[in-house]
Amino acid sequence: MTETKKIKEINIEYERVRVVSNLKKTKSRCSGCQTTAEFISIPIAIQIFEITESLISNLANQEIIHLRTGINNEILVCLQSLLLAKESF
Ligand SMILES: [Zn+2]
Numbered sequence: 001m002t003e004t005k006k007i008k009e010i011n012i013e014y015e016r017v018r019v020v021s022n023l024k025k026t027k028s029r030c031s032g033c034q035t036t037a038e039f040i041s042i043p044i045a046i047q048i049f050e051i052t053e054s055l056i057s058n059l060a061n062q063e064i065i066h067l068r069t070g071i072n073n074e075i076l077v078c079l080q081s082l083l084l085a086k087e088s089f
Pocket residue numbers: 030031032033034037066078079080081
């Protein structure tokens with residue numbers, strides 16, 4: 001007699017929610033997105049997405065994420081492109 005094994009598979013997907021107080025966002029036109037997007041600073045992006053500066057640099061070089069220069073010459077990252085890129089890191 002053949003025994004049939006019943007295999008039950010349970011996939012658990014979860015999302016982490018990060019709360020960042022005093023998140024400074026700048027809204028402006030993103031040439032990469034061709035629309036108005038929110039930009040955040042590199043240190044904030046590193047903190048929220050738990051990524052490194054070199055990964056940001058790599059993604060920007062591949063034009064996966066979009067960068068622009070802020071008013072005080074700081075480098076800002078397009079939040080929308082970061083969220084889309086998040087799938088790959
Ligand atoms: Zn963008």
